[in-house]
Amino acid sequence: MAKSSGNPLITGSGLWQRSPERVLFENLSFGLNSGDRIGLIGHNGCGKSTFLNILAGRDEPSEGSVSVSRAAVVSCVEQHVPRELLELTLAEAVRDALPADKRDWMDWKVDVILPEMGFEPHQSGVLCKDLSGGQMTRLMLARALMIEPNLLLLDEPSNHLDLPTILWLESFLKSWNGSFLMISHDVTLLDAVTNRSWIMQDRKLHAFDLPCTKALEEHEILTQARIARREAEEKEIKRVEASAKRIAEWGRTFDNEDLSRKAKSMEKMVDRMKDDQTDAVEAYPWNLSIAGEPIQADRLVQLKELEVTPPAADVFLYKVDDIAVRPGDRIAVMGANGTGKSSLLRCCWEKRKSEDGDIRVHPRCQIAFYDQTLQQLPGEANLVEGMVSVGEALNVDLRVADCEKTIISAGFKYNQLQQKISQLSGGERARLLLVSLSQVQANLMMLDEPTNHLDLYGRNELSNQLQSFNGSFLLVSHDRHLVEATCNRFWLVLNGRLQEVNDVDAAYELIAKDQVKPVKTTIDDYGSMEDAGDEEGASVTENSSEEDMLERLIELEELMAADLARRPNRQSPHLQAKWKDEIALIHEQLELTG
Known part of the structure; x- marks a missing residue:
C-alpha cells in the first residue's frame, strides 16, 4: 500500500479479523500518517466499523498487530451518544470526556469548546436526551476534542444529519488541523475534506492518494483489470487441464509411461496456477431496476x-400556495430537519x-x-409476502413467482x-422496499430519505436508476x-414557507445563510426566574410587558410545533408540559382564556 510522507501515527501489520460467520478482512498492512485525511469506504457489513474499533484500541484483531505512535493523540467520534450520557447536561457530558484526574482543574475547557461547536452559553444546561441529531453530532465532536487530539477516528458522522448540519460538519473538517480517518457514505463530503481513500473490498484494504470519487474511478479500473486477468488465467487453466486429461488418456490407451508422466506434470502445473491465481472479485450484493412510465398530461399533481x-399532530407548519408537479419533473425537496419536508410528501400521499x-x-x-420509516413492509411477513403487500397497497397485483425472481x-x-x-x-429492508415499488410502473414516485440505510454503493445504484427513471419523482x-445527479427542480422549505x-x-446558499437561533428549551436555561426577564426570549414574569409576553407566546408555540413535528421517539414530553404551563400562564395574564 502507498504511504503518505507524514510521520506515522498508527501502523498495522498482518491484520486479520474473523467473525463467527466469515472472515471480515485478512492480512492487512497499512500506515496512517500525520497529514492524512482518509475516507474509509466499503459496503455495509464489510468490517469498516470493526476495523475502526481495532485502531481505537476497543477491539483486538484475530491476528496481527497495531502500533500507535507516542506522538499520536487519538480520539474517537462515535455514531451515537452513549446511553449513560443521556441524562447528563451538555456541559456535564463534555466534561466527562476529560480524564477523571483532570476534570476539576481543566473543566474551563468546556466553556471554550462548546462555542466552537456552535452551542450558545444557555444551552450548556440542556439534557443530552433533548438534543437534536445534529446537536448530538456536535456534542460527540466536542467530547473528542477535549483531549486535544491530533488524530480523529470518525464513524459515519454525517449519518442521518440534515443538510445544514452536514454543511457545518464539512466546514469543521476543512478547518481541522489534525489528521483523521472517517467512515462515510457521503461522496460529496468525502470529496470535499479528504486527501486519501481506503477502500475495503474482498477482505482487503486498497489505498489511494486520492479523494473518494477519483479513488473509486481508479479502483474500478484496477478491478476490471483484475477481472480480465482472472478470466484469462481461468481460460489458461482450463486449456492446460484439458490437455493434461487428453495426454493422460493417450498414456493409458497406448501404455506410454512418458505421456503419463507428462500428464501428471501438467496436473501439478494446474495446481500451481490455481494457487497463484488472481483473487476473484466478489460481486456487490445490490442490484436494482426501477421501472416507471411517463404519462401524457399537463400536470400530474397540483398543490393549491x-x-x-x-403526522398525528394538529400543528400547522406552512401553506403551499400554488405549485404543480409535471411530467419529467425530478424535484428535490430541501431544508433542515423539522421544517416539514417529509410531512409535505405524506400529505400528498394521504x-x-x-x-x-x-x-x-x-x-x-x-x-x-x-416511507423512510419502512413501515410499508410488514415485519412478520416473509420477503415475498412483503412485496405482494406493497403491491396490494397500490392496487397492483404481483405474482408470487415474479416476486421471487425480482x-x-x-x-x-x-x-x-x-x-x-x-x-x-x-x-x-430499504432495498426490498425500493425493488417492491419498482414493480408498480409508477408515473410519480415520492421518495422520503431513501438513502438513510444505504451504503455508498447502494446510493450510487439508486442514483443510476433515478437518472434513467421514465416517470417523475419528488425526493426528500x-x-x-x-x-445533484438526479434532480432538475428544487423546492426549499425555509422560514415557514x-x-x-x-x-x-x-x-x-440560502440554507447556509439561514442562521437559526439556538432553541431555548427550559426555564433552567436562563437561570432563576428573577434573572429571566433580562434574557432575550426568556420566560415571562409578572412584570413583563404585554409585548414581551406576546413575543414569548409566539416563541413557545414555535417550540411546541417544532418538537411535535419530530419523530415520536425524539420528542420531549416533559418540555412540552413546561411549555404548556407557561402558555397557560401567559394566556391568563393577557386574559386570553375564555
Whole structure:
C-alpha cells in the first residue's frame, strides 16, 4: 500500500479479523500518517466499523498487530451518544470526556469548546436526551476534542444529519488541523475534506492518494483489470487441464509411461496456477431496476392552498400556495430537519384521493411512496409476502413467482425468501422496499430519505436508476450527490414557507445563510426566574410587558410545533408540559382564556 510522507501515527501489520460467520478482512498492512485525511469506504457489513474499533484500541484483531505512535493523540467520534450520557447536561457530558484526574482543574475547557461547536452559553444546561441529531453530532465532536487530539477516528458522522448540519460538519473538517480517518457514505463530503481513500473490498484494504470519487474511478479500473486477468488465467487453466486429461488418456490407451508422466506434470502445473491465481472479485450484493412510465398530461399533481401538518399532530407548519408537479419533473425537496419536508410528501400521499381540492392528482397518475420509516413492509411477513403487500397497497397485483425472481435478482439469496422482514437489516429492508415499488410502473414516485440505510454503493445504484427513471419523482434527501445527479427542480422549505429556487447552488446558499437561533428549551436555561426577564426570549414574569409576553407566546408555540413535528421517539414530553404551563400562564395574564 502507498504511504503518505507524514510521520506515522498508527501502523498495522498482518491484520486479520474473523467473525463467527466469515472472515471480515485478512492480512492487512497499512500506515496512517500525520497529514492524512482518509475516507474509509466499503459496503455495509464489510468490517469498516470493526476495523475502526481495532485502531481505537476497543477491539483486538484475530491476528496481527497495531502500533500507535507516542506522538499520536487519538480520539474517537462515535455514531451515537452513549446511553449513560443521556441524562447528563451538555456541559456535564463534555466534561466527562476529560480524564477523571483532570476534570476539576481543566473543566474551563468546556466553556471554550462548546462555542466552537456552535452551542450558545444557555444551552450548556440542556439534557443530552433533548438534543437534536445534529446537536448530538456536535456534542460527540466536542467530547473528542477535549483531549486535544491530533488524530480523529470518525464513524459515519454525517449519518442521518440534515443538510445544514452536514454543511457545518464539512466546514469543521476543512478547518481541522489534525489528521483523521472517517467512515462515510457521503461522496460529496468525502470529496470535499479528504486527501486519501481506503477502500475495503474482498477482505482487503486498497489505498489511494486520492479523494473518494477519483479513488473509486481508479479502483474500478484496477478491478476490471483484475477481472480480465482472472478470466484469462481461468481460460489458461482450463486449456492446460484439458490437455493434461487428453495426454493422460493417450498414456493409458497406448501404455506410454512418458505421456503419463507428462500428464501428471501438467496436473501439478494446474495446481500451481490455481494457487497463484488472481483473487476473484466478489460481486456487490445490490442490484436494482426501477421501472416507471411517463404519462401524457399537463400536470400530474397540483398543490393549491395546501396546509402541511406533521403526522398525528394538529400543528400547522406552512401553506403551499400554488405549485404543480409535471411530467419529467425530478424535484428535490430541501431544508433542515423539522421544517416539514417529509410531512409535505405524506400529505400528498394521504390526500391523493381526496376531493378537498388542495391536492389534485391526474386520474391516470399511478403514485408510489417510499416511507423512510419502512413501515410499508410488514415485519412478520416473509420477503415475498412483503412485496405482494406493497403491491396490494397500490392496487397492483404481483405474482408470487415474479416476486421471487425480482427479489433474487436484487441480490437476496434464495434461502432468504422465507425469512421474516423483521430479521432483515435496515439496508436490506430499504432495498426490498425500493425493488417492491419498482414493480408498480409508477408515473410519480415520492421518495422520503431513501438513502438513510444505504451504503455508498447502494446510493450510487439508486442514483443510476433515478437518472434513467421514465416517470417523475419528488425526493426528500440530504445526500447532495444524489440530489445533484438526479434532480432538475428544487423546492426549499425555509422560514415557514415553501419556495422554488433556480438551481441547487441557490438552495445551498440560502440554507447556509439561514442562521437559526439556538432553541431555548427550559426555564433552567436562563437561570432563576428573577434573572429571566433580562434574557432575550426568556420566560415571562409578572412584570413583563404585554409585548414581551406576546413575543414569548409566539416563541413557545414555535417550540411546541417544532418538537411535535419530530419523530415520536425524539420528542420531549416533559418540555412540552413546561411549555404548556407557561402558555397557560401567559394566556391568563393577557386574559386570553375564555
